[in-house]
Amino acid sequence: xxxxxxxxxxxxxxxxxxxxxxxxxxxxxxxxxxxxxxxxxxxxxxxxxxxxxxxxxxxxxxxxxxxxxxxxxxxxxxxxxxxxxxxxxxxxxxxxxxxxxxxxxxxxxxxxxxxxxxxxxxxxxxxxxxxxxxxxxxxxxxxxxxxxxxxxxxxxxxxxxxxxxxxxxxxxxxxxxxxxxxxxxxxxxxxxxxxxxxx
Numbered sequence: 001x002x003x004x005x006x007x008x009x010x011x012x013x014x015x016x017x018x019x020x021x022x023x024x025x026x027x028x029x030x031x032x033x034x035x036x037x038x039x040x041x042x043x044x045x046x047x048x049x050x051x052x053x054x055x056x057x058x059x060x061x062x063x064x065x066x067x068x069x070x071x072x073x074x075x076x077x078x079x080x081x082x083x084x085x086x087x088x089x090x091x092x093x094x095x096x097x098x099x100x101x102x103x104x105x106x107x108x109x110x111x112x113x114x115x116x117x118x119x120x121x122x123x124x125x126x127x128x129x130x131x132x133x134x135x136x137x138x139x140x141x142x143x144x145x146x147x148x149x150x151x152x153x154x155x156x157x158x159x160x161x162x163x164x165x166x167x168x169x170x171x172x173x174x175x176x177x178x179x180x181x182x183x184x185x186x187x188x189x190x191x192x193x194x195x196x197x198x199x
Contacts (some may be wrong), residue, residue, distance in 0.1 A: 070125035087136035099169035
């Protein structure tokens, strides 16, 4: 197939979005190493130069895919909050569901070299997802104790909750390393709620 595409193929309406979606699928199929700008362009049906034009480099595209991941994670967290009827366990269950549904993209999002400090969109998307958990803990604490916890304490409890959900997610993804069956996420996370809300 020629690298040049008919002009009609450029009429996506949202070309950066089409390229990000193609990249998302490629990362899901083969991990970060399976992604190339040229193949991403081919899947989106555009010139091979289009990804570099919009994202600057492969690294720039990966940063945008990671931001997409946090935005998708937030949606799944909201779905699990509604399903559970409780924000606190819902946040953890949503985090785990996202990670186990999109393990390759989840690993990309965790990458320490994704340039988060240079990407406002990635910073904001990641903060919004974590912010759901922080606010759920704050609200549950107020409901239990009648006042908001101080900021340092809240960050400590948020880190504890996040660590538990994150650890379970990684165990679920790497199940082949387990010698015993993994209990359900609900059974693992439920006892933690009392610890999170204990002074």
